[in-house]
Amino acid sequence: MLILIMSIPTARSGNSRLPxxxxxxxxxxxxxxxxxxFAVRDEQLQILLVKRDAAPxxxxxxxxxxxxxxxxxxxxxxxxxxxxASLIETVDTYTPYLEQLKTYGSRDCDPRGWAATTVYFVLxxxxxxxxxxxxxxxxxxAVRGQGVNVELxxxxxxxxxxxxxxxxxxLEYTHIAVHLLPEEFTLPELQRIYEIILQQPLDKSSFxxxxxxxxxxxxxxxxxxxxxxxxxxxxxxxDYHRRTFFPRSISRYAR
Amino acid sequence: MLILIMSIPTARSGNSRLPxxxxxxxxxxxxxxxxxxFAVRDEQLQILLVKRDAAPxxxxxxxxxxxxxxxxxxxxxxxxxxxxASLIETVDTYTPYLEQLKTYGSRDCDPRGWAATTVYFVLxxxxxxxxxxxxxxxxxxAVRGQGVNVELxxxxxxxxxxxxxxxxxxLEYTHIAVHLLPEEFTLPELQRIYEIILQQPLDKSSFxxxxxxxxxxxxxxxxxxxxxxxxxxxxxxxDYHRRTFFPRSISRYAR
DNA sequence: GAAATAGTGTCTATCAGACATTATGGC
DNA sequence: GCCATAATGTCTGATAGACACTATTTC
Numbered sequence: 001m002l003i004l005i006m007s008i009p010t011a012r013s014g015n016s017r018l019p020x021x022x023x024x025x026x027x028x029x030x031x032x033x034x035x036x037x038f039a040v041r042d043e044q045l046q047i048l049l050v051k052r053d054a055a056p057x058x059x060x061x062x063x064x065x066x067x068x069x070x071x072x073x074x075x076x077x078x079x080x081x082x083x084x085a086s087l088i089e090t091v092d093t094y095t096p097y098l099e100q101l102k103t104y105g106s107r108d109c110d111p112r113g114w115a116a117t118t119v120y121f122v123l124x125x126x127x128x129x130x131x132x133x134x135x136x137x138x139x140x141x142a143v144r145g146q147g148v149n150v151e152l153x154x155x156x157x158x159x160x161x162x163x164x165x166x167x168x169x170x171l172e173y174t175h176i177a178v179h180l181l182p183e184e185f186t187l188p189e190l191q192r193i194y195e196i197i198l199q200q201p202l203d204k205s206s207f208x209x210x211x212x213x214x215x216x217x218x219x220x221x222x223x224x225x226x227x228x229x230x231x232x233x234x235x236x237x238x239d240y241h242r243r244t245f246f247p248r249s250i251s252r253y254a255r
Numbered sequence: 256m257l258i259l260i261m262s263i264p265t266a267r268s269g270n271s272r273l274p275x276x277x278x279x280x281x282x283x284x285x286x287x288x289x290x291x292x293f294a295v296r297d298e299q300l301q302i303l304l305v306k307r308d309a310a311p312x313x314x315x316x317x318x319x320x321x322x323x324x325x326x327x328x329x330x331x332x333x334x335x336x337x338x339x340a341s342l343i344e345t346v347d348t349y350t351p352y353l354e355q356l357k358t359y360g361s362r363d364c365d366p367r368g369w370a371a372t373t374v375y376f377v378l379x380x381x382x383x384x385x386x387x388x389x390x391x392x393x394x395x396x397a398v399r400g401q402g403v404n405v406e407l408x409x410x411x412x413x414x415x416x417x418x419x420x421x422x423x424x425x426l427e428y429t430h431i432a433v434h435l436l437p438e439e440f441t442l443p444e445l446q447r448i449y450e451i452i453l454q455q456p457l458d459k460s461s462f463x464x465x466x467x468x469x470x471x472x473x474x475x476x477x478x479x480x481x482x483x484x485x486x487x488x489x490x491x492x493x494d495y496h497r498r499t500f501f502p503r504s505i506s507r508y509a510r
Numbered sequence: 511g512a513a514a515t516a517g518t519g520t521c522t523a524t525c526a527g528a529c530a531t532t533a534t535g536g537c
Numbered sequence: 538g539c540c541a542t543a544a545t546g547t548c549t550g551a552t553a554g555a556c557a558c559t560a561t562t563t564c
Contacts (some may be wrong), residue, residue, distance in 0.1 A: 004287045023351045027281040027325045031371065050556055068360075070282045073359035103358040105323075106330035114325045116286065118358045118371075173428075173504075188516070205518075213552095229515025229559040248503045248553075249428070315519055443543070460545075466524090478535095484542025485534040503526080 004173050009071075029105055030117040033079045034065035034156070035087070036101065036163035037122040040180050040203035044142040045167075045197050047160065048087070049150070051139070058113045061139070064116065076100075080120045085137075097123040097179035099123045101163055102135070109155045121163045123179040150179065171197055175244035178237045186224050186232035187211065202250070284360055284371040288334045289320035289411070290342070291356065291418035292377040295435050298424075299397040300452050302415065303342070311366045312408035316394070320372065329404040331355075335375045342378075342393075351361070352434035364410045368406070376418045378434035391458065401457055426452055426485070430471050430499035433492045441487035442481050450507065457505070471499045 015202060028255050037048040047060045066083035088096075105116030141148045146161040170176050177193045178185075181238040191207045211217060220234040292303040321338035328334040335353060343351075353375050360371030368489060396403045401416040418477045426430050432448045433440075448463045475489040 016495055025320055026285060028286045029323065029325065030281060031286070032308045068284065070284065070362070074363070076371060077356060100357060102355060103331060105373070106326070107331070116331060116373075118360070140558095186516085203554055203556085204516085205555080208517075211552080225562075226515070228513075228563060230517080232516055245504075249500075398560075441543085458527055458529090459543085460528085464526080480535075481542070483536065483540075485544080487534095487543055 027114075029114040030112070031068045032065050032115065032117045033076065033083050034063040034117045034119045034159065035080065035083060035121060035122050037065060037084075037087070037124060038097075038163075038167060038180070038195055039124040039140070040196055041140060043192075045164075046142050047163075049139050049141050049148070049152070052153055060153040061141075061150045062153035063119070063156045064138070076118050080118070083238040084122060096125070097176065101159075104155060104159060112233060119126060119159050119163070121166065123167075123176060123181050125180060151204060154203065157186070168198060169194065172249035173246045175214065175237070178216075182218055184222075184234045184236050185222075186234060187217075188232055190235075198250070210246060211248065214244045214246060216242075224246060270372075282369075284369040285365065285367070286323045287320050287370070288323065288331065288338050289318040289372045289374045289414065290335065290338060290377050291318060291374060292339075292342070292379060293398075293417060293418075293435070294379040294395070294423060295448055295451055296395060298447075298451060299356050300419075301395040301397050302418075303401065304394050304396050304403070304407075307408055315408040316396075316403075317408035318374070318411045319393075331353045335373070339377060349380070352431065353469055356414075356421060357454055359410060359414060374414050374418070376421065378422075378431060380435060380437050387413075404417045424451060428501045429505035430469065430492070439477075439489045439491050440463075443487055445490075447480070453505070465501060465505065469499050469501060471497075 020222050035048075039046055039048070048064060052058055052060050053061050061183050064083065064087050066079060066086065068076070068079050069082075073082060077098075077100075078098075084096065084098065099122075101121045102117045103118045104115060105114075107114050109115060125166045141150060141163055146164055147157055148160060153158065167176075171194060177190060178196070181189060187208055188204075190211070191202055191204065194207070195202055196219075207230075216238050217235040220236055222234055223231040224234050225231040263456065288301075294301055296301075303319060305319045307313055307315050309319050319338065319342050320333060323331070323334050323342065324337075325443050328337060332353075332355075335355075338354065339351065354377075356374045356376045358373045360370060362369050364370060369468075393463055396405060397417075398419055401419055402412055402414060406412075422431075426449060432445060432452070435448050436444060442463055443459075445466070446459065449462070450457055470488040471493050473493050475491055477489055479484040480486040
């Protein structure tokens with residue numbers, strides 16, 4: 001049997017709005033946003049890493065991130081968008097898919113002290129990616145199993161593992177893979193994305209039936225030609241805001 | 256085409272660990288944890304609310320929460336557990352199910368300034384609940400649709416809606432409903448939990464088949480007797496740490 | 511025509527929903 | 538025996554997987 005104890009901590013007393021730069025009376029963690037940016041490149045699921053240029057973990061690979069700026073960020077979401085914008089520059093109106101993953105915070109993960117980070121995962125369409133990465137500080141790295149082959153700073157390896165698991169899990173019953181493709185794409189291309197991320201071949205007929213029943217794509221009139229073979233029909237995603245849920249997970253039995 | 260810009264914000268320079276009480280050099284948000292505590296009581300899905308005793312939103316209902324304590328909390332998770340422990344007192348080793356939902360943070364949600372809160376949702380077994388709630392400051396409130404019928408402080412109505420949606424969604428393809436029941440329970444009881452939360456009747460035969468195939472329960476030897484009718488077999492959940500995923504969502508078609 | 515890839519048709523095993531039937535307790 | 542509820546059995550429609558087959562392009 002339990003007893004309710006109602007001594008809820010009641011935050012700060014007083015009512016005045018603090019100017020954004022005022023340091024609050026309560027000690028609070030160092031707060032950042034980190035991004036797990038996914039793309040499918042070269043038939044691989046890859047993520048974008050940056051090399052740290054200062055201690056701690058200097059010269060170690062890490063997830064790209066940014067410090068929450070109380071002056072300019074209206075919300076954690078907008079901090080995430082700003083961080084993403086500082087990482088990639090779009091020439092037109094393309095916005096990658098962005099979804100909050102989880103918040104990690106502890107005394108230990110940063111040697112400088114108590115730190116918290118809200119992590120978002122980002123899906124980037126393949127045609128928006130820079131073709132070469134001869135930059136010194138940013139790099140696309142292939143995902144192998146639940147992580148990457150390089151050592152990561154802080155607790156970022158665990159974060160990557162969580163993000164990969166979430167991506168695979170969501171692929172099982174939603175449409176999010178379309179965000180990894182350009183606006184117009186073919187069904188074999190979409191199927192290939194699923195196969196690469198789920199790491200298993202899928203039956204063509206079943207896959208097309210599944211997509212057709214979800215009624216999430218609309219046919220274009222043009223055609224795409226491939227290097228060889230019959231050209232494939234182009235499709236476009238119907239509504240990027242609607243959520244498609246498949247009633248059954250894809251190939252859950254095949255595992 | 257995009258260009259990578261690699262000017263990643265590189266956090267604080269310097270390497271020394273700050274004592275926990277030191278105010279960091281960067282302004283940071285007021286950081287709290289909030290809980291959405293679910294239980295099924297009186298054939299209803301209910302959540303636990305507290306009445307605020309100070310401004311802002313004095314005397315308004317709100318989600319129970321606590322301020323992150325850098326001295327005593329090792330992580331956000333442990334802050335959540337501490338907050339829960341300050342709310343309910345267990346006489347033995349029962350620990351409710353606790354899962355991080357999402358982090359909400361913005362300049363607007365708290366009139367005192369930039370605030371962030373990591374929200375957890377909690378599932379409590381029905382036999383651990385206090386039977387009466389004649390406390391002045393805590394109250395169980397029935398969930399109606401996506402929320403509750405009382406007005407909530409801050410942005411808590413949106414948080415409750417998200418939590419309810421997550422709970423319903425997880426019920427569709429996982430076993431988490433068992434955390435709302437005592438250690439030993441009958442299949443009709445489990446089915447009733449699903450029906451109450453999903454707000455739709457389920458077929459008895461289909462439900463039992465589904466549970467049996469998931470192989471998540473083990474039969475006890477004793478029996479439970481009800482007020483009337485044939486006594487029902489008691490079961491116990493096999494492994495609280497293993498995740499059960501149903502290959503199909505429950506009754507997705509019936510909707 | 512051969513090769514390659516896109517797209518369709520068909521069969522079957524499986525499973526969910528519906529509903530009937532049997533089982534087991536209290537009164 | 539009657540009532541109430543638990544538990545099981547059976548039928549059917551829907552669908553995913555498997556795989557064969559057709560279609561359309563390049564060479």
